[in-house]
Amino acid sequence: MNLRAEVVIVGGGVMGTSIAWHLARAGVRDVVLVERDELAAGSTSRAAGGVRAQFSDELNIQLGARSLEAFGRFEEEVGQDIGLHRVGYLFLLSTPEQVASFEAGVRLQNSLGVPSRLISPQEARRLSPLIRTDGLLAAAYSPDDGHCTPEAVVHGYARAARAHGARILRHTEATGIELHGDTITAVSTTLGRIETGTVICAAGAWSRAVGAMAGVELPVRPLRRQIAVTAPVPGLPPALPMTIDFTTSLYFHREGPGLLLGMSDPDERPGFATDTHDRWIPRLAEAMQQRAPALLELRRTGGWAGLYENTPDHNALIGEASTVSRFLYATGFSGHGFLQGPAVGEIVRDLYLGRVPFLDISPLSAGRFAADAPRPEANLV
Ligand SMILES: NCCCC(=O)O
Known part of the structure; x- marks a missing residue:
């Protein structure tokens, strides 16, 4: 042809x-x-389906914010329900360096119209009750962020x-x-x-x-990343934010009645493999133990692997x-x-x-x- x-x-x-x-x-x-x-x-x-404007680089903040606006009018403009949940993104911060970096990020985001702010560990826990606050210094939160169905x-x-x-x-x-x-x-x-x-x-x-x-x-360069989903979690707040422990990179958000969770695996090597494996589980469990031990009680019902497309x-x-x-x-x-x-x-x-x-x-x-x-x-x- x-x-x-x-x-x-x-x-x-x-x-x-x-x-x-x-x-x-x-x-x-x-x-x-x-x-x-x-x-x-x-x-x-x-x-993972996260959508956010909380970045450190002003180009990424503006690309994220512009896209959030477009996701918000997607159904009307493109004619498709994308399961958008504007539940916010919550970055959990445990070191003075992280707090300083996110403070600078919040200032830049606010100057570009993004309504992010730093909040206390106690407020973070009210938003995301599965976390523990030991060792947390602060969190960065933006209510406009969220997640939808890729x-x-x-x-x-x-x-x-x-x-x-x-x-x-x-x-x-x-x-x-x-x-x-x-x-x-x-x-x-x-x-x-x-x-x-x-x-x-x-x-x-x-x-x-x-x-x-x-x-x-x-x-x-391609790099495999894995995601797991869990069985339903009783009592999960409907507006649970995408929650990210910045120290370990453990993140989770609601996926229907359960959770979708992921984490970077420093042992992964570049390549096109997308089969799933359990070698990341000990590290995942350690991160859960440290920041959200309630996750350890949840039954994993499935998961998948995909590729990051990394640049230098x-x-x-x-x-x-x-x-x-x-x-x-x-x-x-x-x-x-x-x-x-x-x-x-x-x-x-x-x-x-x-x-x-x-x-x-x-x-x-x-x-x-x-x-x-x-x-x-x-x-x-
Ligand atoms: N990359 C997985 C989590 C989504 C995000 O970067 O916000």
Whole structure:
């Protein structure tokens, strides 16, 4: 099959479908999205679903806040219920350094309109009664944050993008990018060749290989992260915030009548493995014992593993390649991508159309590492 498209988006997760919807809704004709599996089958459906604007970097604060607004009007604008719970995010802080860092973050967030604040350990426990306060110095809380259902966001965007004329090709893998000099001429796929002058890489953990097809270096490394879900927890507050122990990285939020919980595992090594294992359980149990011993009593009923798409500074890569004309990318979100999906779709639409985006995103260009200008983010989970 031979196709023609104005733009080919590679990747059918939150970034790809958000970009497709934003472009198609803006009137871009012949938007084609290729996804080698099912929509959201990569990392998006395995995300914890947290949505927040509590970051240390002002770009991340603004990407998060803009996305929170979009999640808030998603049902009305995109036509899909995404199970949004605006229950807040609570970061539990145990050292003077953490408190100082989050104090600075709260000041910056407040200056950008985010209603976060530092609260006492006692107030934190009133919001999140499963925690213990021993050793806690303070917590950072923003009531506007929360969580929602990642695959609902993807399917909402995809359906709405199709309604605006975008074509979404599932089970279609991009296998090559044809260039004439520095100009893109086509994308080869398992379904055939698609003539196009523009490629947008939204391939998440698999972006390095997609970039390499065009000779563009996208420094993304996959890293497995695991999530567990529990049996129903009697008496769980309906508005339980997403609760994160910043020292251990243990986090949990309501998932129906039970909890969804996760934690980083320092023993994980980069790679594409997404099978689950129990090697993280002793560390998880230790973190629970330290910060929320009630969690130890809960029965785990399931879980899954997904991939973070890590960059050297654990921050996103968003921009247009300097060496290949019309190769755009939105990838490397390092664990905070789902929550930035709406804002990034809007920005990539504007980059594509040559408009000035609502935010100058140039500090997140993939060229920042060669220019020795990394952009580290402190509030990582
Ligand atoms: N990355 C898992 C938790 C979501 C978040 O970063 O807010």
